[in-house]
Amino acid sequence: MKTVLITGAGGGVGTHLRQQLAGKYALRLSDLRRLKPEPGETFVQADIANLDDMLRATKGVDAFVHLGGYSVEGAWKDILNANIVGCYNAFEAARRNGVKRILFATSNHAVGFYRRDQVIDHRVYIKPDSRYGVSKVFGEALGSLYADKYAMEVFCMRIGNVGTVPIDKRRLSIWISPRDIAQLVTIGIEHPDIRFEIVYGVSNNRRTWYDNSNATRLGYSPVDDSETYAAQVLARERAGDPRAEIYQGGAFVHSEKVDNPTPLPRRRAAPAAPRAVARKATSKVKKKAPAKK
Ligand SMILES: NC(=O)c1ccc[n+]([C@@H]2O[C@H](COP(=O)([O-])OP(=O)(O)OC[C@H]3O[C@@H](n4cnc5c(N)ncnc54)[C@H](O)[C@@H]3O)[C@@H](O)[C@H]2O)c1
Secondary structure: OOEEEEEOOOOHHHHHHHHHHEOOEEEEEEEOOOOOOOOOEEEEEOOOOOHHHHHHHHOOOOEEEEOOOOOOOOOHHHHHHHHHHHHHHHHHHHHHOOOOEEEEEEEHHHHOOOEOOOOEOOOOOOOOOOHHHHHHHHHHHHHHHHHHHHOOEEEEEEEOEEOOOOOOHHHHHHEEOHHHHHHHHHHHHHOOOOOEEEEEEOOOOOOOOEOOHHHHHOOOOOOOOHHHHHHHHHHOOOOOOHHHHHEOOHHHHOOOOOOOOOOOOOOOOOOOOOHHHHHHHHHOOOOOOOOOO
8 A cells, every 4th residue: 555645634635635545545644733643544743844854754655745835825934934945845855755756736826817717728827826826836846847857756736626515606616526636636646657747626617717638638537516506606605806806816816815724833932041041151152163165
């Protein structure tokens, strides 16, 4: 049985994947937050922004599903830390540990400034709608580099919105059910001919904005369609900001901050040193040796 690492396993998508992939793979869960593993799972607490942590987490796995990170629009420092530094560490740790297959959770927000009256495929030029979207484009670019330069096998899933049901009009076009995302992830883990691929992580939605032929080519055959829920969803829909109505990315095209579904645990501040000790410590500071040329 393959061992599959999932970072960000405590988040919404990770929770669905744990249920869907149970028994199929030996799941190595990883997250900044402590998680309780179920039978068939192990847990490694790790900060993706720390390369040593990621080297520990990626050791000896057959495939790596990288979900961990900041999952909405937010402050640049949070996105930089989790999605730029963290994403680099994920790919680099996988490379150093000889993990060839990596599945990267990119997002519809990498192309969120396409209009809703356009149908786009995996080859369109990127059009991120937010700093968050830019960070996903960075991850895709990194994946391309690691595939070409280090022969890694990289499967980028531009996920729409994962949930048991679609929650609003925009999500009717980009929704993906838990069993469909599990099918896509399984293809990403198992398909023998992955070099570098971009696919859309969406169900078989009648209202789709994507030509997902690249996923179809790799065998993806989603079973759910958001249309089942359309009447219910549209009945409670309220008009939003007109800019959000034009673009596929919705509110991300104008918002500076979106509520984080899984706020990060606060890092505990280091206890302040007592004054006397602090003075003593400063008096002991050695002069820096001149840099070697
Ligand atoms: N949920 C969706 O529909 C959706 C859509 C598009 C893309 N995505 C992407 O899929 C991935 C998972 O999404 P989600 O909805 O489960 O997100 P989430 O916010 O629910 O979960 C993210 C997880 O990452 C962890 N995390 C954050 N910073 C970390 C760090 N520095 N080190 C280790 N762990 C850290 C969090 O603790 C959390 O458990 C994300 O990368 C997200 O951008 C999700």
